[in-house]
Amino acid sequence: MSATQMAGLRLRFFTxxxxxxxxxxxxLRADPVVCTVVTTIAHRLMSQLAEGIAQPDRNWWLAVVDDTGAVVGAGMRTAPYAPYPPFLLPMPDExxxxxxxxxxxxxEEVLAVxxxxxxxxxxxxxxxxxxxGRVQVAQHTRLHELGExxxxxxxxxxxxxxTEDDLDLVRRWHAAFMGDADEQAGRPRGTNAHEAPERAEMLRRLRAGRLWFWxxxxxxxxxLSGANxxxxxxxxxxxxxxxxSQRGRGWASNAVAEVSRRLQAEGARVCLYTDQANPTSNKIYAALGYRPVVDMANLAIVR
Structure with missing residues (x-):
C-alpha cells in the first residue's frame, strides 16, 4: 500500500x-449500484487469491480519503487486457x-481510462x-437500475x-456480442474484442450458474443472457x-425480464450497462423498467 497527500485529501493505493x-x-455500500464494477471485480479477485491464483504486479486499487478519514472516491487498475485502463468511480475533482x-x-503509462x-x-x-496527446471518446455508456x-x-x-458443456457456444456468442455492439455503435468491429473474458473466467461463470439460454x-x-x-x-x-437470424422475435426482452425477475427474487438490486450509441438496447431495457443512474465513458489517450 502507498499513499499520496494533497490538501484535505489522500490517495491511498492498495495491492x-x-x-x-x-x-x-x-x-462502496453507500452507492453499490454505481460501484458495481469495482466491487464485483474486487470480490472476484479476492476469490482467485484464495484459490492461489496470483494477480499481476501492475494491479492497484485506490481509495480517496478526506481529512476526516472518510473515503470519498475510489478506482482500480485491474484490466487483464492492454492498455490496462484504470476504472474510476466518482471522486472530488481535485x-x-x-x-x-x-x-x-x-x-505509469496510461493510454485509456x-x-x-x-x-x-x-x-x-x-x-x-x-x-x-488528446482525449478521444471510445464509448459512452450508461448504467441503469431496474425499478418495477x-x-x-x-x-x-x-x-x-x-452448463460447462455449452462453453464453446457461449464463447462464440460472447465474441459475437462484442463485435455486434461495436457495429451497432458505429465503431469498427473488434474494437472491444480484448474485453472478452478468458476461458477460465467463462468457466467460472458457467459453474456459478449465472449464464442462461433462452x-x-x-x-x-x-x-444468451448472463449476470454477475x-x-x-x-x-x-x-x-x-x-x-x-433470431432477432426481432422478443427473445432478448423475455430472457432479460426473466433473469431480472430471478435476481430480484433473490433479494438483489439489478442493474446493467448500455452503450448510448445503441438505441435498440436502450429502448428494450427502458420498456422493462430500467432507469438511468449515471453516465460513464471509455476514453482513449491518443498521442
Whole structure:
C-alpha cells in the first residue's frame, strides 16, 4: 500500500483487494449500484487469491480519503487486457487531477481510462496536459437500475441455465456480442474484442450458474443472457446477445425480464450497462423498467 497527500485529501493505493474493500466499505455500500464494477471485480479477485491464483504486479486499487478519514472516491487498475485502463468511480475533482499527476510522476503509462463522468474526463484531460496527446471518446455508456419490472409480451420457449458443456457456444456468442455492439455503435468491429473474458473466467461463470439460454419451443438456444453474482446486494446483467437470424422475435426482452425477475427474487438490486450509441438496447431495457443512474465513458489517450 502507498499513499499520496494533497490538501484535505489522500490517495491511498492498495495491492490487496481485500484491504481495499475493508477501507472503502462505507463508500462502496453507500452507492453499490454505481460501484458495481469495482466491487464485483474486487470480490472476484479476492476469490482467485484464495484459490492461489496470483494477480499481476501492475494491479492497484485506490481509495480517496478526506481529512476526516472518510473515503470519498475510489478506482482500480485491474484490466487483464492492454492498455490496462484504470476504472474510476466518482471522486472530488481535485482528486482526479491529482491522480493524473501521481501516475505520471511514477512513469505509469496510461493510454485509456474508463469509468464515471466527469471524473474520467478530468483525469484524462490533465494527463494529456502533462504528457501530450488528446482525449478521444471510445464509448459512452450508461448504467441503469431496474425499478418495477414490466414484463414484455410472452414468446414461446423458456430460460435454461447454461452448463460447462455449452462453453464453446457461449464463447462464440460472447465474441459475437462484442463485435455486434461495436457495429451497432458505429465503431469498427473488434474494437472491444480484448474485453472478452478468458476461458477460465467463462468457466467460472458457467459453474456459478449465472449464464442462461433462452430456448425456443423446440429446445434450440436462440439467445444468451448472463449476470454477475451479487456484490453488496447488486447483481449486474450482461452479456445480452441474440444471433442476427433470431432477432426481432422478443427473445432478448423475455430472457432479460426473466433473469431480472430471478435476481430480484433473490433479494438483489439489478442493474446493467448500455452503450448510448445503441438505441435498440436502450429502448428494450427502458420498456422493462430500467432507469438511468449515471453516465460513464471509455476514453482513449491518443498521442
Amino acid at each position: 490487496d483487494p481485500g484491504e481495499f474493500l475493508a477501507v472503502s466499505d462505507d463508500y 482528486a482526479a487531477v491529482a491522480l493524473a499527476h501521481v501516475l505520471h510522476g511514477r512513469d 474508463n469509468g464515471a463522468l466527469p471524473t474520467v474526463d478530468l483525469f484524462a484531460t490533465e494527463l494529456t496536459r502533462l504528457v501530450g 419490472l414490466t414484463c414484455p409480451p410472452p414468446v414461446p420457449g423458456r430460460l435454461v441455465v447454461a 430456448v425456443d419451443d423446440t429446445g434450440q438456444p436462440v439467445h 453474482p451479487p456484490s453488496f446486494g447488486v447483481a449486474r446483467v450482461g452479456p445480452v446477445y441474440t444471433p442476427p
